[in-house]
Amino acid sequence: MAKVKTKFFCTECGYESPKWYGKCPGCQSWNSMVEEKESNVKTQGMNSSLFQTQTKQKPQAITEIESGKEPRIQTGIGELNRVLGGGVVPGSLVLVGGDPGIGKSTLLLQTSYALTQAGLRVLYISGEESVRQTKLRAERLGALSDQLFVLCESNMDLIEEAIDQLDPHFLVIDSIQTVYQPEVTSAPGSVSQVRECTSRFMRVAKIRGVATVLVGHVTKEGAIAGPRMLEHMVDCVLYFEGERHHTYRILRAVKNRFGSTNEMGIFEMHEDGLIEVSNPSELFISERSIGVAGSTVVASMEGTRPMLVELQALVAATHFPSPRRMGTGVDHNRLSLIIAVLEKRMGMFLQNQDAYLNVAGGVKLDEPAVDLAIAVSLASSFKDVPTKPDDVIFGEIGLTGEVRGVSRAEQRVKEAAKLGFKRVILPEKSLKGWKHPKGIQLIGINTVAEALKAALD
Numbered sequence: 059m060a061k062v063k064t065k066f067f068c069t070e071c072g073y074e075s076p077k078w079y080g081k082c083p084g085c086q087s088w089n090s091m092v093e094e095k096e097s098n099v100k101t102q103g104m105n106s107s108l109f110q111t112q113t114k115q116k117p118q119a120i121t122e123i124e125s126g127k128e129p130r131i132q133t134g135i136g137e138l139n140r141v142l143g144g145g146v147v148p149g150s151l152v153l154v155g156g157d158p159g160i161g162k163s164t165l166l167l168q169t170s171y172a173l174t175q176a177g178l179r180v181l182y183i184s185g186e187e188s189v190r191q192t193k194l195r196a197e198r199l200g201a202l203s204d205q206l207f208v209l210c211e212s213n214m215d216l217i218e219e220a221i222d223q224l225d226p227h228f229l230v231i232d233s234i235q236t237v238y239q240p241e242v243t244s245a246p247g248s249v250s251q252v253r254e255c256t257s258r259f260m261r262v263a264k265i266r267g268v269a270t271v272l273v274g275h276v277t278k279e280g281a282i283a284g285p286r287m288l289e290h291m292v293d294c295v296l297y298f299e300g301e302r303h304h305t306y307r308i309l310r311a312v313k314n315r316f317g318s319t320n321e322m323g324i325f326e327m328h329e330d331g332l333i334e335v336s337n338p339s340e341l342f343i344s345e346r347s348i349g350v351a352g353s354t355v356v357a358s359m360e361g362t363r364p365m366l367v368e369l370q371a372l373v374a375a376t377h378f379p380s381p382r383r384m385g386t387g388v389d390h391n392r393l394s395l396i397i398a399v400l401e402k403r404m405g406m407f408l409q410n411q412d413a414y415l416n417v418a419g420g421v422k423l424d425e426p427a428v429d430l431a432i433a434v435s436l437a438s439s440f441k442d443v444p445t446k447p448d449d450v451i452f453g454e455i456g457l458t459g460e461v462r463g464v465s466r467a468e469q470r471v472k473e474a475a476k477l478g479f480k481r482v483i484l485p486e487k488s489l490k491g492w493k494h495p496k497g498i499q500l501i502g503i504n505t506v507a508e509a510l511k512a513a514l515d
Contacts, residue, residue, distance in 0.1 A: 364466070464485060
C-alpha cells in the first residue's frame with residue numbers, strides 16, 4: 059500500500075507546510091496548524107459542461123475595453139441593497155458570516171423569496187437542515203414560492219449537477235463548511251475542502267453569471283472560520299452582527315468590490331422574520347435618559363447614512379491605585395486619549411476616578427467625530443451636571459485641546475433637525491460651505507473648553 063502523505067495547513071491564512079509549527083510562518087498566529095491528508099484532486103469533476111464553456115482570451119488594451127455600469131439585481135430588501143452598493147451583481151460571489159442563530163438563514167430565505175417575486179429562479183441549498191425544516195421556516199416567514207427551489211445536499215459534484223439542471227439566477231449555499239468535494243480526502247469544513255469548494259463555486263458564479271451567496275461560520279473571536287484566503291477569493295464579505303439581548307441586527311460590509319465598505323444595514327428581529335429599520339436614529343435614542351448627567355446624543359455617520367446615538371458616561375471615585383478605563387462600542391485607546399486631554403487641557407483631576415463609557419443599543423462607533431461627545435459626557439458625569447436634552451454634539455478632538463472639522467456636517471445637522479433637536483454643537487470649521495437649515499441653532503466652537511461651556515453652562 060502506498061504511504062499516506064500528510065500536510066499541515068494554517069487555519070488562519072492557509073499556509074502549507076510538510077511539518078508542524080507551533081507558530082505559523084505565514085501569519086505569525088499560534089496553534090493554528092492542523093494536519094490533513096494530502097490528496098491529488100481528480101479532474102473528472104472539471105469535465106462537465108460547466109467548465110467546457112471557458113474560452114481562451116487574448117490580452118486587451120485597457121483603453122479598448124468597453125466600460126459600463128454593472129447591472130444589478132434588486133433584492134427587494136432596501137437595507138441589503140444599501141450594504142451591497144445598490145443590489146446584487148450577477149456573477150458575484152458573496153460571503154455572509156455571523157454568530158450561530160443570529161439570523162443569516164432567515165435573511166437569505168427572505169431575500170430568496172423577494173427575488174422570486176421579481177420573476178427570478180432561486181436555488182437554496184442547505185447542508186445543515188432538511189428540506190422539511192427549510193419549508194417550516196419558509197412558512198413561518200411567509201416565503202413560499204414555486205420559483206424557490208430547495209435542495210439538501212453537501213456533495214459538490216451533485217450540487218453542480220443540480221445547478222446544471224435548474225440554471226438558477228440566484229444561488230444560496232448554507233453553509234460552505236458543510237460542502238465537500240469527494241476527491242479531497244479531508245473532512246468537510248477543513249482548510250482543503252473549504253478552499254476547493256469555494257474555488258469551484260467561484261467558477262460557477264463567473265462562468266454562468268449566477269449571483270452566489272455563501273454562508274460561513276464564525277470562530278470564537280468573531281472571524282469567519284477557515285483560512286483568510288476564503289475572504290480574498292470572494293467579491294463581497296458581509297458580517298451579520300447583533301446581541302441576543304437586543305432585537306435588532308446589523309449587517310456590515312467588510313469587503314465589497316462593487317460598492318462601499320462603509321455602509322450598514324439595520325434590521326429588527328420579529329416572530330415573522332427580519333424587518334428593515336429605515337430610521338435607526340429613532341431606534342437608538344427612543345429610550346435615552348433626559349436630565350441625567352453623563353448622557354449625550356452624538357451624530358455619527360455610517361457610510362452615507364447619518365445616525366443619532368446616545369452616549370452614556372459614568373465617572374466614579376476609585377480606591378485602587380490605577381483607575382479603570384472601560385468603553386463599550388468605542389475604541390479603548392481613543393477613550394484614554396480623550397481623558398488625558400481633559401486632565402491636561404481642562405484641569406480635571408481624573409487620576410483617582412474610574413471612567414466607564416457605553417454606546418446605548420450596542421452600536422460600534424469608530425469615527426473620530428464622536429470625540430467631542432465623549433468628552434462632554436465624561437465632563438458631565440464628573441461635574442454631575444446634566445446636558446441639555448435638545449443638544450446634539452459632534453467633532454474631532456486634537457491633543458492640544460482644539461476641535462477639528464468633520465465631514466458631512468450638513469447631513470448630520472439635517473438628521474438632528476428632523477428628529478426635533480434644537481441645538482447642534484459642532485466645529486466652527488464645519489459651518490462653512492453649506493446652507494444651514496432653519497429651526498435649529500448651530501453653535502460653532504474651536505476648543506474643548508468652548509464646547510463644555512456651551513453644553514454644561
